[in-house]
Amino acid sequence: MNEHEVQIAGIGLHPFGRFEGTPVTDIAVQAVRNALADAGLGRGDFQAAFCGTAYGGVAAGHKVLDAMGMTGMPIVDVEAGCASGGAALMLASGAIAAGQEKMPKGIIRSSFFEPWREDAGLAATPAYFALRAQRLMRESGVTREHLAGVVVKNRRNGVHNPDAMFRKEVTANEVLASRVVCEPLHLWMLCSPNEGAAAVVVRRGSGGVRVAAAVLRSHLPGNVLSEATPMSGLVDDDVPPPTTLAATAAYEAAGVGATDIDVVECQDTDAARELLSYEELGLCPRGDAGKLADEGVTEMAGRLPVNPSGGLLSKGEPLGASALGQVVELTRQLRGDAGPRQVEGARVALGHTVGRGANASVIVLTR
Amino acid sequence: MGETVPVREGLFTNAPGGEVRLVGGRCTSCGEHHFPRLPTCPSCSSGACEEILLSDRGSLWVWTAVTAPPPGYRGEVPFGFGVVELPEGLRVITRLTEAVPSRLVFGQPMRLDVVPLHVDDDGRTVVTYAFTPS
Numbered sequence: 360m361n362e363h364e365v366q367i368a369g370i371g372l373h374p375f376g377r378f379e380g381t382p383v384t385d386i387a388v389q390a391v392r393n394a395l396a397d398a399g400l401g402r403g404d405f406q407a408a409f410c411g412t413a414y415g416g417v418a419a420g421h422k423v424l425d426a427m428g429m430t431g432m433p434i435v436d437v438e439a440g441c442a443s444g445g446a447a448l449m450l451a452s453g454a455i456a457a458g459q460e461k462m463p464k465g466i467i468r469s470s471f472f473e474p475w476r477e478d479a480g481l482a483a484t485p486a487y488f489a490l491r492a493q494r495l496m497r498e499s500g501v502t503r504e505h506l507a508g509v510v511v512k513n514r515r516n517g518v519h520n521p522d523a524m525f526r527k528e529v530t531a532n533e534v535l536a537s538r539v540v541c542e543p544l545h546l547w548m549l550c551s552p553n554e555g556a557a558a559v560v561v562r563r564g565s566g567g568v569r570v571a572a573a574v575l576r577s578h579l580p581g582n583v584l585s586e587a588t589p590m591s592g593l594v595d596d597d598v599p600p601p602t603t604l605a606a607t608a609a610y611e612a613a614g615v616g617a618t619d620i621d622v623v624e625c626q627d628t629d630a631a632r633e634l635l636s637y638e639e640l641g642l643c644p645r646g647d648a649g650k651l652a653d654e655g656v657t658e659m660a661g662r663l664p665v666n667p668s669g670g671l672l673s674k675g676e677p678l679g680a681s682a683l684g685q686v687v688e689l690t691r692q693l694r695g696d697a698g699p700r701q702v703e704g705a706r707v708a709l710g711h712t713v714g715r716g717a718n719a720s721v722i723v724l725t726r
Numbered sequence: 727m728g729e730t731v732p733v734r735e736g737l738f739t740n741a742p743g744g745e746v747r748l749v750g751g752r753c754t755s756c757g758e759h760h761f762p763r764l765p766t767c768p769s770c771s772s773g774a775c776e777e778i779l780l781s782d783r784g785s786l787w788v789w790t791a792v793t794a795p796p797p798g799y800r801g802e803v804p805f806g807f808g809v810v811e812l813p814e815g816l817r818v819i820t821r822l823t824e825a826v827p828s829r830l831v832f833g834q835p836m837r838l839d840v841v842p843l844h845v846d847d848d849g850r851t852v853v854t855y856a857f858t859p860s
Contacts, residue, residue, distance in 0.1 A: 475734035477798025478843060479854040481819060486807045489790035497788075497832065541790040541807075542827040591760040591768040592750075592816040 369398025375555035394558035411443030412679030444682030445720020489541035492631030507531040509630040517669020524675040553675030557683035571613035576604035578717035601719035602639035613723040617641040624685035685710035782838035784810040823858040
């Protein structure tokens with residue numbers, strides 16, 4: 360056994376959705392309990408805990424383990440926006456990772472923006488998504504129909520995911536008939552911030568599902584319309600986005616290339632973000648995201664299914680829990696336990712989150 | 727508008743009868759520009775940045791409209807929102823005076839303006855910079 364190998368010993372989830380009156384700690388306890396049960400572990404059987412959360416507040420992970428009477432070990436809380444869970448997993452080799460979130464509704468207020476930007480109306484998160492979408496449409500030939508197509512695909516996949524918030528198929532016409540939030544993005548093209556938790560137990564060992572890479576990368580200067588959002592106005596045309604930095608490092612660490620991947624869970628905060636991720640992850644050349652979608656490659660029946668869980672467009676997004684939620688889904692896929700949404704014969708899986716900071720995480724799992 | 731107050735000091739010049747200009751920074755070490763003005767160059771980390779008035783003309787790069795009030799915002803909706811590319815090689819996040827996206831096209835010439843946001847507790851009109859089709 361390679362002493363540096365890390366395997367997924369257990370996975371646990373609390374469904375993603377809206378749970379009025381349920382404290383975030385209770386949501387997380389369920390995910391952690393499920394992960395420990397899946398791993399066959401109990402009190403005293405693990406040595407450290409890393410908790411990824413964006414809005415959980417001070418000592419979020421401590422509260423969860425305190426509620427379970429499992430304190431006394433190092434507990435580290437990690438915040439890296441939507442990539443918080445990826446950051447936790449990166450830190451958690453030989454330990455336990457957990458992600459949890461309880462979210463405000465509507466447009467998320469973030470301490471990321473300076474007060475004057477709020478006053479000037481410039482703290483409009485969906486508008487930045489819209490600008491990014493328009494840029495992708497111009498530079499990659501992506502159309503409104505492509506954007507709607509991502510929603511149709513992911514919502515169709517989500518029908519088979521009992522942990523998803525939305526489990527009804529939609530048509531492209533329905534997506535395009537939903538109200539415009541920020542041109543070109545319609546309401547149904549945006550994921551809903553919501554609540555949920557995911558937990559993963561990792562341990563040293565080989566066999567089963569292996570964590571081949573768990574990489575977090577934060578932005579370089581100039582990512583004006585990447586996830587770094589506004590700031591200092593630098594032109595970013597030659598600056599690699601954090602997703603590409605994380606993917607490049609993850610492929611190298613895992614010893615795989617983009618063509619080796621069998622199944623992907625990627626950040627579909629909005630429909631355009633999924634298409635942009637195809638390019639940034641190297642699943643297709645720059646400028647070919649629309650073409651990849653047109654060829655049906657990322658459908659369940661295609662060569663490289665993307666978001667078999669239904670993605671965030673079906674599940675909703677609890678920021679701190681989304682990366683480990685992907686790990687739960689991809690572990691099920693690699694174990695062959697994904698039921699009607701199983702990608703047959705999957706051996707190499709990639710999970711990707713990206714968000715404010717800008718932070719991106721890329722996780723490669725193999726079996 | 728009566729008495730006005732900028733949404734933040736040091737963001738733009740707006741002297742009565744004077745011209746409106748964005749206040750940016752230029753790094754004397756690497757030569758790159760940035761906006762708003764910062765003490766540390768975001769391109770090369772040098773602390774040697776000087777204040778510079780940026781061009782009041784640019785071209786439209788991306789745009790949308792904000793239809794619901796974002797967090798902390800007390801003004802009217804909808805309003806235009808986008809990025810204007812300046813000759814200095816900057817892409818500035820900005821409000822746009824045009825709130826109907828279909829009336830705008832990529833690359834069209836834009837000029838700087840000042841627009842009202844809301845009236846503060848002292849009865850002064852809070853203003854910010856915006857770009858308008860020229």
